[in-house]
Amino acid sequence: MPATIPFGSSELGVARRWFAGVAVSRQCTELAAALVEVAGHGLAARVQLVAAVSAAAPRDVSAAFAAWDSPADCSVAALGCFRSLLADAQAALIARLTSQCGVPPTRILAVGVHDPGLWTVEHCGTRPARGYVGLSDPARLAEATGLNIIDDFPSRDVAQGGLGGPLTPLPEWIILRQPKQAQVLLKLGRSIAVTFLPASSRGPYAQQAIDRIQSFEAGPGTALLDVLAQKLTGGACSYDPGGRLAVQGKCIPQLVEHWLADPYFDTPLPRWHPRGVHPQRFLADAMQMAVAQGWSIRDMLCSATHFLAQATVQSMRRRLPDIDQAERIIVAGGGQHNGLLLRKIAELASLPIVRLADCGFAQPEALEPACVALLAMLHVDQIPANLAAVTGAQAPRLLGRLTPGAPQQWQRLLQTAAECLPQTTQLRIAM
Numbered sequence: 001m002p003a004t005i006p007f008g009s010s011e012l013g014v015a016r017r018w019f020a021g022v023a024v025s026r027q028c029t030e031l032a033a034a035l036v037e038v039a040g041h042g043l044a045a046r047v048q049l050v051a052a053v054s055a056a057a058p059r060d061v062s063a064a065f066a067a068w069d070s071p072a073d074c075s076v077a078a079l080g081c082f083r084s085l086l087a088d089a090q091a092a093l094i095a096r097l098t099s100q101c102g103v104p105p106t107r108i109l110a111v112g113v114h115d116p117g118l119w120t121v122e123h124c125g126t127r128p129a130r131g132y133v134g135l136s137d138p139a140r141l142a143e144a145t146g147l148n149i150i151d152d153f154p155s156r157d158v159a160q161g162g163l164g165g166p167l168t169p170l171p172e173w174i175i176l177r178q179p180k181q182a183q184v185l186l187k188l189g190r191s192i193a194v195t196f197l198p199a200s201s202r203g204p205y206a207q208q209a210i211d212r213i214q215s216f217e218a219g220p221g222t223a224l225l226d227v228l229a230q231k232l233t234g235g236a237c238s239y240d241p242g243g244r245l246a247v248q249g250k251c252i253p254q255l256v257e258h259w260l261a262d263p264y265f266d267t268p269l270p271r272w273h274p275r276g277v278h279p280q281r282f283l284a285d286a287m288q289m290a291v292a293q294g295w296s297i298r299d300m301l302c303s304a305t306h307f308l309a310q311a312t313v314q315s316m317r318r319r320l321p322d323i324d325q326a327e328r329i330i331v332a333g334g335g336q337h338n339g340l341l342l343r344k345i346a347e348l349a350s351l352p353i354v355r356l357a358d359c360g361f362a363q364p365e366a367l368e369p370a371c372v373a374l375l376a377m378l379h380v381d382q383i384p385a386n387l388a389a390v391t392g393a394q395a396p397r398l399l400g401r402l403t404p405g406a407p408q409q410w411q412r413l414l415q416t417a418a419e420c421l422p423q424t425t426q427l428r429i430a431m
Contacts, residue, residue: 017038019038019377027116034049036377051103052363105146110147110149112375131158134151142404146409153399154399156397160394172371183196187331193215214389216269216315225240228283233245246340254293270390316349332356379400
């Protein structure tokens with residue numbers, strides 16, 4: 001069970017605060033929001049999920065984003081309109097969230113907002129320079145809700161030479177950590193992300209555990225299966241429900257080995273891309289091979305499921321030096337409902353697999369916005385949230401841009417931030 005404090009309990013001297021998080025999916029098609037109750041401050045915080053809601057993004061928003069690969073693809077006017085529409089949708093979702101949970105908006109200290117953004121990579125001399133343009137409009141959102149908004153989390157990491165992500169490993173560790181049990185979190189989404197969560201209590205040795213957190217993209221994810229499922233069913237199924245289509249086929253070892261030999265898997269860490277691993281990288285030549293060899297789409301789907309399991313476990317063993325300390329795998333994301341995929345991962349990893357819901361996180365889809373809420377908390381508590389070993393940044397930095405809400409909300413935030421001033425500053429952070 002994750003370390004949480006039940007709502008009915010009371011602990012003398014433990015400050016309780018509320019933070020909300022709004023996450024926009026990588027394809028800008030879905031919005032999710034969560035409210036968390038936090039007891040304590042910073043790395044010692046205990047987190048309780050209060051409520052979560054989700055909604056489809058406005059069609060104009062998802063359609064516009066699908067056509068943008070970089071900031072050069074959109075005009076200033078188009079981006080301005082996009083940001084306004086997105087902010088209005090985010091404000092409506094926050095209103096739903098607060099009305100559902102019964103927590104007055106005035107008790108929410110800040111709202112973290114994270115979106116996929118627009119990214120560029122320019123080559124300045126011999127070193128590539130990354131750029132990030134956020135899609136949120138924090139001023140409009142603050143005006144609509146009256147709440148303090150913290151967004152633009154990737155920018156400071158990018159300025160430090162980092163990839164700009166992943167930025168959720170530290171919040172994930174805070175939510176799911178166990179005092180005596182190391183774990184691996186597998187997010188089986190459109191790409192598969194692996195995160196090693198070391199065992200740790202909230203004592204003075206927390207920083208040693210944080211230094212051992214590792215996270216990276218292991219390879220393509222359910223997007224690969226979705227494309228094959230759509231081809232197999234002529235578009236009738238947008239995904240393979242429960243893996244039931246894949247189990248009707250047979251695995252093609254030649255195809256699995258071909259995919260595993262892709263140079264992507266030799267890419268050194270840190271390894272992360274803002275839009276994930278595109279399935280077309282693995283499908284283009286595979287379809288040609290299928291025509292030449294007479295493979296069926298059903299067999300390709302079965303092979304792709306075996307491939308994802310093998311690629312994931314091989315990446316864990318190859319990239320996680322402390323993998324032998326892990327006692328279980330926690331799975332999240334849409335792929336957790338694919339029975340064949342989970343069974344193959346469990347067989348190959350020789351570790352028990354549990355779903356996020358089995359770990360006390362009642363609403364598994366709320367993990368991402370809950371982590372964004374904790375990014376806002378870490379900003380207020382003045383704790384750097386980017387992990388250099390994970391993002392490649394030269395140094396940890398305080399992440400996020402703060403936009404004040406209504407005067408009363410702003411004053412509460414200033415008072416809380418003043419109470420969280422660190423007594424000492426680590427030399428590596430100060431420099």
